[in-house]
Structure formats: C-alpha cells, structure tokens
Amino acid sequence: MVRPELAAAAPLLELRQISVAGRGRPRLEQLDLQIRPGERVALLGPSGAGKSTLLAVANGCLRPDAGQVLWHGQSPERSGRKRRRQQARIGTLWQDLRLIEELSVQQNLNAARLAHWGWPKALLNLLLPLETEACAAALREMELDPALLPQPVTALSGGQRQRLAMARLLRQQPSLLLADEPLASLDPRLASQLLALLLRQAQAPRALLLSLHRPDLLQGFDRVIGLRQGRLLFDCGATAVTGASLRELYGSEAGGP
C-alpha cells in the first residue's frame, strides 16, 4: 500500500470524519483521509460522487458540517494572517483555471505571491514587471517560453493556459497540490503531457491529490481513492485497483481500464 519510508512523516492533509450536508443525501459522509509528503493520490468516482466537495473541503473553501480538517497536523485558523499562511501552502489547480483575464502572464504568475506580498508590491505588480527571473523559471518548468511573460492572458492558446495555471501553482510554492479534474477538457496527448508534468512536481516534501474520471491514466500514482455517493469505497495502491473495484465504483456506467 503506502511506501514504508513515507508512513512515518506527518500527514500534509488529514480529514477526520468529514460530513457535508446536501440536498437529499449528504455530499460527504464521515470521510477519513490522510495524505503524506511524497504521495501522489488519484481521486476517482462517478459524477456527483463528491470529488469536488472533497477538494473544496481540503483547500479550505468549504467548511464541513461535521468532522475535522488538519493541515500539517494543525486545524485551520479562523481568519487573519495565520490562516493566510496556511492557505498559501495549499495550491489548487482549478478545472476552470481561474486565470485573471485582464492581466498579463507575469501579473498572473505573481498573483500567486499575494499571500506574502504587502500592498506596495501588490500595486507595483500592476504597473511594472516584478520578479521576472522567478516567473520565467516557473514558465520554463512547464515548458513554456519566457517570452510570453508580457503577453495578456487572453492571447494564449488553450494548452498554454493550462500550463500557465500550473506555472502559477508552482509560483505559489505550495506543499500540498490539489487538482480538480485538470485533464477533463484536454485531448489525450495534452492530458498525458500535463499529468506527467504534475506528477514530476509532486515529489516529497510535496504531495498531490488529483481528481479524474479516466481510470486509464492511473500509472504514476501511488494511491487511488474511490469515492461513491459521498463515501470512501476503496483506498489502495495504484496497482491494486482491479476492474471489479472500478465496476463497483462506477455502477452501471462502468468502463474498465
């Protein structure tokens, strides 16, 4: 299951008995989950299983109705500076990317540093190119040309936007990477390229939790979690996932690997 040298480290994310109410049935029900440094975890489940809810609880956007969230072993602060420091260590790759369309590539990259910047620097970033070297490095890491830095985001292609969103994630320097179906709207070649880049970034002390609906892309992950109707169906090593467990997960709409 979990590699032995990782089991000892403190979990980056720990969910204890998390429940989130929904219309009719709960969106999440008494869910337990631990993610340790270096782990690359895939989150599988049919539509409406609660994958996005789980990620929203994990990154602090949604407060659960019951249960406890721990980041690096600590519960979330209510607000203020300490909470911001906690949030800064959690990076989310959103399905809709959430780039700021009115700003340039460099300004978007630097937006990931707002947790640490004061007002003067934040305002200056809207006027001048700041920390160009770090931004260029983030772009190169994602195999993008640093010449794109002064371009408006609207000038980028779909694939470039995906990579920019990931470069922004790196610029944030988070320890926990969360990704909500980042491969959903990509063609197969682009999807596997992107996944490879993400997996490469998720080395210890980082960890990755990525939701996806393509069981054929599981190689490279350490662990797979199956979520169905807000409950954990299985939690096992990537190689232990069988066609039978997938059929159970997806019910009648199943498609084996």
Place this chain on the structure above:
Amino acid sequence: MRPAAPLLLLLPALVLVPLLLALPGLLHGGGWDLIADFAAAALTPSLDPLVLHSLLSGLGVTVAMALLGWGTSLFAGLVLGLASSRTIWRTLLGHELPAQLIRRLLALPRSIHELLWGLLLLQVLGLQPVVAVLAIAIPYGALVARVVSDLLDALPTANLEALRASGAPAPAALLTALGPPLLPGVLSYGGYRLECALRSATLLGVFGLGGLGTELKLTLQSLEFHELWSGLWLLLAVMLALETGVGLLRRRWAMPRRLGLHQLAVGRRGREMVLALLALVPLLLLLGRAMGVEPAALAHWQPLPGLASGRWQAVLSLPWPQLVSGTLLLTVLAAGLAVGLAPLLLLVTAPWPWARRLLGFGWMLARLWPPPLTLLLLLFVLKPGLITAALALGLHNLGILGRLLRESLQDGSPAAEQALVAAGSGPRLALLYGGLSGVARPYLAYGAYRSDVMLRETVVVGLAGAVGLGSQMLESLSSFAWDQLAALVLVYALLTLAGEDLSDRLRRRLLRQA
C-alpha cells in the same frame, strides 16, 4: 509601463490627495454641534401628526411630479428617438439626413440641466405644477431619445433587410425586426430614468418648485432636524421600494444591466412589457388631473420682468475664463471623488460583511439626499467654495456609482477571487486582483458617462458661491439679467456638449480594450 485594469480603477482616487490636504483649511471652526444634533436626530424623527401629514402630502406631490415628468419624457423620448434613428429614415426614405438633423437639435434640450429648465420655466409660467413636470420631461425626453436611437442604430440590421427583401412593407418590417430586441433595453433604461426622476423632483423642490424637497430645505434651514429626518426616512422608503421594484422587473423581464449596456438580450414576456407600457397612459392622465396640471396654462406666458437689451458689454465683462475653468475643476474634483472612492471603500470594507452593509446604506442615503442639501449640511462646518461644492456633488454621485459597482461585482463570477483567497491572499488583495479586474473597464466607462452628467449637474451646487457657471447663472437669474443668462446658458450648453463628446470617446476606448 501601462497600468493594469485594477490599478486604472484606483487612479481617479488620486484626487483625494489634494482634497484631503485642502480640507483642514476649509474648516471654519463652528458647527460641529449642529452636525452632531443632525446625526442624533436620525434615530428620533418627529412623529407629530401635523408634521407627518405635511411631509406625506409633499411626498405625494414629489412622486406625482416625478411620475408625470418621467412618463411624458418616456413617450416623447420614444417618438423622438425613432425620429432620430438613422436605420428608420434609411428604411423609410433611403436617406439619413433628417435623423442627423433631429439628433443635432435634441442636443440643446439635453445639455441643459432640469434645474435650469425649472428655474427658466418658473419665470415664464409662474409657480404651478406643470413647471416641474416640464422641467423633468424636456431634458429627460431628449436623453431617452438619444438612448433609443443609439440602441436602435446599434441593432444588427440583417433581419430587417431579410424582411424587406421578402417584400414586407417598411413600417411592418421595422416593427417586427427591431421592436422586440429594442423593448428590453428601453424599459431597462426607463426604469433607471424613473429613479433619476424621483431624485430630480426632490431636487426641484429644494429650489422652491414644491413637494417634499421644499419641506426638506425649510426644515434644514430652520434646524428642525427631527422633522427633517421624518422626511428623509419617508423618501428613503419610497426610493428603496422603487429601486427594489425596478430591480425585480429587470430580472423578470431579463433586461440588460446598466454596466453591460451592450449585451442586448431579447427580453421574455414581450406582451407583458407592452401592456405595462400602455397601462402607464391612463395612470399618468389620472395623476395629471389630480395634481391640477393644466396644459392650457402653457399658453399663458408671463411678461419677463426687467427685460433690458443692449447690455452686451456687461455680458462680455463677465469673468468667462474663471467661470469655465471653475466649472471644469469642480467637475474633475467631484468625478474623481465619486469614481475613485467607490472601489476604494469597497476594498477597505472587504473583510467585514457588516461594514459592507453599512456602506451600502450610506450610499443609499448619499444618492437620496439632493446635493444642495448636502451642501447646506457641509456649510455648517466648511467654508463655501469650490471644494465644498465638489464634495457635495461628489458624495451624491458616489452613492450612485458605488451601488452600481457593488451590483456588478455581485453579478460577476467570484471564481478568480475565491481562487486567490484559497491561495492565501488577503480579502482586500483578492478583491483587487480577482474581483475588480473584471469590472474595471466597464465601470470606468460608466464613470466617464457619469462625469458628463456631473458637468451638467454643477449648477445644482451653484449655491456654494463663486464656483463657476452654475453660481453665475443662479445670480443672473435672481437679478433678472436675461442677456447674461442667455449667454451663460449657451456657453454651458456648448461646454456640456463638448464634455459629452469627450466622455463618449473615452467610453468607447475603454470598452474596446475590454
């Protein structure tokens, strides 16, 4: 080194620096006890039945004036708007020239503020209800006409040409192709105009044309703050009901928002809209009868007192450069204050929902309160002059712009802002980067339009003494110097037309880059 969108939004706030620097010098020392009394009276309005009765009847008159003026302007504006549409003339006659001509002619009534119309008509017709109604209807009608014709000419004409090509007669083709897409835009603008009409009717009252405005001014001047607040709360209730009602209709009929004037959606429930429009006619006629509006009275002109001619020397000797520059400076200060302060205040209050609500309430009071009354209140503690006038005008418009900015933020997607908060940025920076980026350009474009309105409105704070053309006009009016007044009105009209042109260019540039 071009400032990015959210920074652009904060630039107008730079005008606060000179304003704040000048403010300490403007304090005349006294009057703070009066301000304190005024503020304290907000919680203890007078409940004397006599007072309430007179306020309520005043409110009735104001609402009736607003409705009548608005209704008249809406119908006149529709007719004139159709008459000045290029598309319509081209379809009917194959020529655009008449449209251009009517457009030019309508620029003059539009460029003169309703207060000036009111004061001019008051001289000619004497004090009677029809004066206020006309004062609102004339400039509003011309404004509605412009918006209608702009909307019409911006509609795609492919449908129209298809209908014409298939042999439909011109009027039928026009109605079918352009009527349905035009209606929601016109009604949305009309609803907004109704809110403006209520504010204008109150304002006209402050200058003695009757209704609640007159009562408010009298109670303020006699320092009866408890009675003043009774009137203000009543007005607030009506304004709130009106804004909510217009908002509900806008949603029900899927009408475009004001900031997004360009995304013309074809409204649902077209029949309902037409019926509502038609139901207005009997309602307005009844109101007119109840108020004693006599169309026949329009024929009875009073002889103008003291009409002297041949004093052009006196007209030329007016300090024109100072008058014009004073007016422009007043506009720039007020516009910077209103446009710049709204996003700044939203940023400051971003972390606290209660402060947001308080701010929204403050803005409501600011747009409700006619600028000359704000001015009187400011004069309790500040010396008269340009800056005091700019404060009064700016604060009023801040109430209007602030509400618009808040609404458009609420309508926009919170996704980018949420993403920034999740990545650890504070609520203020998240709002600046994530929220304000998207609305910056349309908001500034609206600010450009609003600045043009403020230029027209400078006459309203002319009471502050020596603050440009507005003050001089009020002075000339009260000394019956008609030649001066005519020259002043002409210059003012030219100035506002130039301002309108400038703000149009600015607006188009801002929206093109968006």
